[in-house]
Amino acid sequence: MHYTRDNMAGLLRSHDINPTHQRIEIAHALFSRQEHLSADQVMAIVNTRHSETSKATVYNTLKLFLEKGLVREVIVDPSKVFFDPNTSPHHHLYEVDSGKLSDIDAEHVVISGLPPLPAGMVTEGIDLIVRVRRTG
Amino acid sequence: MHYTRDNMAGLLRSHDINPTHQRIEIAHALFSRQEHLSADQVMAIVNTRHSETSKATVYNTLKLFLEKGLVREVIVDPSKVFFDPNTSPHHHLYEVDSGKLSDIDAEHVVISGLPPLPAGMVTEGIDLIVRVRRTG
DNA sequence: TCCGGATATTAGACAAAGTCCAGATCGACG
DNA sequence: CGTCGATCTGGACTTTGTCTAATATCCGGA
Numbered sequence: 001m002h003y004t005r006d007n008m009a010g011l012l013r014s015h016d017i018n019p020t021h022q023r024i025e026i027a028h029a030l031f032s033r034q035e036h037l038s039a040d041q042v043m044a045i046v047n048t049r050h051s052e053t054s055k056a057t058v059y060n061t062l063k064l065f066l067e068k069g070l071v072r073e074v075i076v077d078p079s080k081v082f083f084d085p086n087t088s089p090h091h092h093l094y095e096v097d098s099g100k101l102s103d104i105d106a107e108h109v110v111i112s113g114l115p116p117l118p119a120g121m122v123t124e125g126i127d128l129i130v131r132v133r134r135t136g
Numbered sequence: 137m138h139y140t141r142d143n144m145a146g147l148l149r150s151h152d153i154n155p156t157h158q159r160i161e162i163a164h165a166l167f168s169r170q171e172h173l174s175a176d177q178v179m180a181i182v183n184t185r186h187s188e189t190s191k192a193t194v195y196n197t198l199k200l201f202l203e204k205g206l207v208r209e210v211i212v213d214p215s216k217v218f219f220d221p222n223t224s225p226h227h228h229l230y231e232v233d234s235g236k237l238s239d240i241d242a243e244h245v246v247i248s249g250l251p252p253l254p255a256g257m258v259t260e261g262i263d264l265i266v267r268v269r270r271t272g
Numbered sequence: 273t274c275c276g277g278a279t280a281t282t283a284g285a286c287a288a289a290g291t292c293c294a295g296a297t298c299g300a301c302g
Numbered sequence: 303c304g305t306c307g308a309t310c311t312g313g314a315c316t317t318t319g320t321c322t323a324a325t326a327t328c329c330g331g332a
Contacts, residue, residue, distance in 0.1 A: 018308075018309085020298090020299095020308090020309065020310085021298095022309085022310075023309095038289090039289075039290080040288090040289080053310085053311095054310065054311045054312070055290085055311090055312090055313095056290095056291085056292085056293095056310075056311060056312080056313095057309080057310055057311070059289095059290065059291075060309090060310085073214075075211055075212060075213070075214050076211060077211070078209075078211050078216075078217045078318090078319090079288075079289075079318090079319085080214075080288090080289065080290095081214045081289090081290095093253075093254075095257070096260055104250065104251060105251075108249035108251070109247065109248070109249040109250055110246075110247070110248050110249050111245065111246070111247050111264070112245070112246050112248075113244040113245040113246050114240065114245055114266065115240060115241070115244075117229075117266075117268055118229075118268070120270055120271050121231070121268040121269065121270060121271065122268060122269055122271050123266060123267070123268055124232055124267040124268060124269045125267045126264070126265070126266050126267070127263070127264070127265040127267065128247070128262070128263070128264050128265075129262070129263040129264075129265075130250065130253075130259060130262050131259070131260040131261045131262070131263065132253055132254075132257040132258060132259055132260060133257065133258055133260045134256055134257060135256050135257065135258050154279075154280085154328095156279090156280065156281085156327090156328095158280085158281075159280095174318090175318075175319080176317090176318080189281085189282095190281065190282050190283070191282090191283090191284095191319085192281075192282065192283080192284095192320085192321085192322095193280080193281055193282075195318095195319065195320075196280085196281085214289090214290090215289090215290085215317075215318075216317090216318070216319095217318090217319095
């Protein structure tokens with residue numbers, strides 16, 4: 001599967017998102033890299049050659065992608081939110097010093113013994129973040 | 137154990153923190169409530185009667201408490217950091233709609249199957265956050 | 273008691289992330 | 303082509319948090 005811009009249009013449509021120029025560029029930035037990017041980084045990537053997409057649009061679009069389940073939000077750093085194009089169940093490894101964020105496959109991870117939820121509540125998601133630091 | 141201001145002074149000393157007026161007030165705000173508070177909330181509480189403590193001091197003090205292991209940082213909301221006076225191992229339940237944050241005792245929770253850490257890394261902490269939402 | 277240095281506090285300027293809005297622009301369709 | 307709803311935009315604004323230089327407080331020793 002190549003993350004071409006044409007394929008992005010299809011991906012957007014399949015998530016009920018009208019594929020505009022800007023949205024395709026933003027989706028392409030996220031999916032072709034398969035990395036965790038902040039809004040800032042997305043903006044920088046999309047506007048490398050010449051300014052194409054405004055800050056407001058980047059934020060609006062990322063929020064839209066989030067609502068439509070195209071990307072996932074990862075909150076590990078108090079100063080910025082990361083957007084993750086991988087929506088399959090997985091966890092995160094965060095290197096505190098460098099700010100590097102990587103995936104931990106959920107396949108073999110088991111979390112057991114959680115207490116029952118309060119009445120009238122449904123789980124929206126379980127975030128497991130392993131914070132690590134370089135020794136010495 | 138009552139969380140009197142006098143006891144706060146002892147608590148601070150036992151964590152190698154010089155117990156000043158402002159620090160005692162801030163510690164008292166956190167520990168007497170045993171709740172998760174943001175810097176904003178701490179500032180509001182400490183300055184209810186009349187302005188006593190500046191913003192800079194609140195931030196400096198919370199950071200100091202963090203370094204000295206007196207409180208713990210909880211990152212669940214992209215817009216603000218919460219400070220948790222409970223430093224014993226535990227997890228968190230976050231109600232997305234209301235922003236309410238509560239503890240999950242770690243005693244019976246088991247997390248297994250995590251992959252080995254990259255070489256030269258040590259775990260700084262594992263954060264488990266259960267995000268819930270009220271059923272519609 | 274007075275002095276001096278170390279530690280703490282402060283106001284306010286500043287920075288960065290994100291939101292908001294009113295107007296401009298786009299693009300599909302008749 | 304002209305219209306209309308959807309989208310995009312610049313820029314002002316808000317909020318959280320940081321920084322700095324000046325001031326205040328504390329404490330030990332002469």
